Structures are given as C-alpha cells and as structure tokens.
Amino acid sequence: MTQSKRKKSAETPPPPKARVLVLHGPNLNLLGVREPEIYGHTTLSDIHAAMDARGRAAGAVVESFQSNHEGQLIDRIQAAGSEGVDFIIINPAGYTHTSVAMRDALAAVAIPYVEVHLSNIHAREPFRHHSYFSDRAAGVICGLGAYGYMAALEFALSHTLHT
Ligand code: DQA
Numbered sequence: 485m486t487q488s489k490r491k492k493s494a495e496t497p498p499p500p501k502a503r504v505l506v507l508h509g510p511n512l513n514l515l516g517v518r519e520p521e522i523y524g525h526t527t528l529s530d531i532h533a534a535m536d537a538r539g540r541a542a543g544a545v546v547e548s549f550q551s552n553h554e555g556q557l558i559d560r561i562q563a564a565g566s567e568g569v570d571f572i573i574i575n576p577a578g579y580t581h582t583s584v585a586m587r588d589a590l591a592a593v594a595i596p597y598v599e600v601h602l603s604n605i606h607a608r609e610p611f612r613h614h615s616y617f618s619d620r621a622a623g624v625i626c627g628l629g630a631y632g633y634m635a636a637l638e639f640a641l642s643h644t645l646h647t
Contacts, residue, residue, distance in 0.1 A: 501543040502644035504637065505569045505595075506535060507557060508550035509577030515602075523602045526630040534630075535637050542641045554579055558589045565593030571640040572597035573633060580605070580615045587616040596643065598636040601626035 508528060511518060516527035532548040539546030549560050557579070564572065572595050579586055580601070590597060597617075604627030605612040618624045623639060625632040 500545040502539075502545070502570045502641065503568055504535075504539060504544055504546045504571045504573065504640045504644070505560075505564050506532070506546060506548040506633065506637075507560060507572060507574040507576075508548065509557060509575060509579045510552040512575060512577050513550050513552070524629045531630050531633050535633060538634065538637055539641070542645065544641055544644070546637065554583060554585060558585055561586065561589040561593055564595055569595055570644040571595065573600055573636045573640060574598070574617065575600045575602070575633075576615075576617055580617060581611055583616055587620065590617070591620060596622045598622055598639060599624045599626075600632045600636050602629050602632060603627060 512528055515523055515531070516525055528548075528550060532546075535546045535548070549557075551557050551560070557576075561572070572590070574590075574597050576583060576586055576599070580599075597620075599615065599617045599621040601624075605615070606626070615624070622643070623636075625635055628635060
C-alpha cells in the first residue's frame with residue numbers, strides 16, 4: 485500500500501453500518517411542555533440524544549428531523565430515498581390521522597418504517613384511532629412514551645444490521 489493510500493484510509497472513517505432517519509411531525513418540538521400529562525416530560529432533544537448515543541454504539545447514524553409543515557416532511561422523506569437511508573422511525577403526530585400525502589411519500593421511497601406514538605392513540609378520541617401509516621408499517625408502537633422511540637430503534641438496528 486502506498487503512503488498516500490495508507491494515510492487516506494487512516495483519515496477516512498468507515499461508512500456507517502446503518503442509517504436511520506427519525507421523523508417527528510407537528511407540535512413535537514414542544515415535547516416536555518406540551519400536555520405533559522399525555523406526552524410526558526422528556527424533550528425532543530433528550531430523545532434525540534439517547535437515540536444518537538445508542539446508534540453510535542451500534543455503528544449506526546441516527547438523524548432526527550422535526551417539522552410543523554407537511555411539505556417539509558414529504559421533502560425529507562423523498563430525500564431519504566436517494567441518501568441511502570436504511571430505516572425510518574416516524575411519529576407523524578397530527579398528520580397520522582390526515583396525511584395521505586406523507587403515506588404516499590413513504591410508499592414511493594419504499595424504506596421500511598416503524599410508526600411511533602408517545603400516547604396510546606387507541607385509548608384517546610375516536611378521530612385518533614385511525615392512522616394512514618399503520619397498515620404499511622413494519623410495526624407500530626404506541627403508549628410507551630419516549631421509550632417507544634428506543635424500542636423502535638432497537639428494532640431498526642436489528643433489522644438493518646442483521647438482515
Ligand atoms: C401523537 C398522537 C397524535 O394523535 C397527536 O396528534 C400527536 C402526538 C403521539 O405521539 O401520541 O401530536 O402522535
């Protein structure tokens with residue numbers, strides 16, 4: 485191996501073993517202060533820090549994106565299709581119950597995903613019982629609070645690293 489090649493491989497970190505994208509829909513930027521009796525006291529940055537640390541330990545990259553705008557979430561899903569994202573964890577929040585367009589974007593990129601909700605949407609108002617995402621999801625986690633994201637990440641890591 486030449487000197488320059490040896491130097492380059494020492495400087496270039498190995499590619500991540502897996503890329504996981506975590507998408508958060510509207511109002512989830514307010515986690516920790518928004519209706520804490522329903523959504524808990526954990527903030528979005530707490531959730532991201534824990535997922536990032538767990539991902540790093542497994543050699544994976546975990547990226548988080550939150551938006552209050554449907555079109556921005558759709559743009560992020562479309563971009564994931566050409567970025568080599570292996571797995572998506574998504575809490576569509578209020579868009580869960582309304583967004584055919586986000587569902588279509590996930591179908592278009594064909595990246596496997598787990599749907600997460602902090603609250604148990606089936607124990608709440610009837611309009612929250614239907615999700616446009618669940619029937620195409622690899623799995624759905626709801627009612628476990630912030631832990632649901634970690635459970636989804638464990639599944640995403642085992643799915644992407646061992647299949
Ligand atoms: C939510 C449940 C949705 O019904 C609600 O609109 C949200 C959050 C949850 O995480 O429990 O914004 O997705």
